Amino acid sequence: MIIEKESVIQFARHWEATPFRWGGRDRSGLDCVGLALVFYSQMGLLKFWPDPLRGIEAECYYKCPKYRDPLLGILARHFSKAPKFETGDLLIFKGERCEHCGICIDSNCFVHVSAPTEIRTGQVRIEHFNRHWTRNLVNVFRPVVET
Numbered sequence: 001m002i003i004e005k006e007s008v009i010q011f012a013r014h015w016e017a018t019p020f021r022w023g024g025r026d027r028s029g030l031d032c033v034g035l036a037l038v039f040y041s042q043m044g045l046l047k048f049w050p051d052p053l054r055g056i057e058a059e060c061y062y063k064c065p066k067y068r069d070p071l072l073g074i075l076a077r078h079f080s081k082a083p084k085f086e087t088g089d090l091l092i093f094k095g096e097r098c099e100h101c102g103i104c105i106d107s108n109c110f111v112h113v114s115a116p117t118e119i120r121t122g123q124v125r126i127e128h129f130n131r132h133w134t135r136n137l138v139n140v141f142r143p144v145v146e147t
Contacts, residue, residue: 002088003043003087003088003143004087005087005105005106007043007088008039008087008088008103008104008105008111009105009126011039011042011103011111012103012105012111012124012126015027015030015035015038015111015124016123016124016125016126017123017124017125018030018113018123018124019122019123020113020114020115020116020122020123021034025037025038026038030113030124031113031115032100032101032102032112032113033101034113035101035102035103035111035112035113035124036090036101036102036103039103039111040078040090040143043088043143045078045143078143078144079141079142079143079144080141080142080144081139081140081141081142082140082141082142083140084140085104085107085137085140086104086142087104087105087106088103088104088142088143089103089104089140089141089142089143090102090103090104090140090141090142090143091103091104091110091112091137091139091140092137092138092139092140092141093133093136093137093138094136094138095136099138100112100136102127104140105126107129108128108129109126109127109128109129110126110127110129110133111124111125111126111127112124112125112127113125114127
């Protein structure tokens with residue numbers, strides 16, 4: 001399946017400014033994994049997703065690498081590793097406490113959910129690749145379409 005650039009942009013614009021919320025998967029708030037789950041589900045690429053929060057505090061689940069990084073691993077199993085990113089690819093970045101992910105729009109930008117800082121509120125945003133993001137990109141995964 002080819003994901004069109006316009007589809008990713010429309011998705012990003014629709015969700016843009018949705019606030020950051022640990023463990024969020026709806027309009028009231030999203031984190032980076034939630035954004036990826038919603039996007040790939042809307043594209044019809046994820047048919048089944050176990051509720052990873054069952055029995056675990058959302059705050060703990062998503063803040064702690066012990067829980068969050070395996071979730072990214074589960075998500076990545078629905079994808080194959082790619083040598084170079086293309087539109088619609090899942091991008092994995094290393095972070096200070098745990099990994100972060102975004103969705104590639106093109107060779108210049110991607111959509112992700114920024115975490116809140118002292119300077120700005122966290123929200124869904126389109127971000128340009130800069131030195132920080134390029135240096136911290138650790139994996140690229142392409143959706144696997146089951147036939």
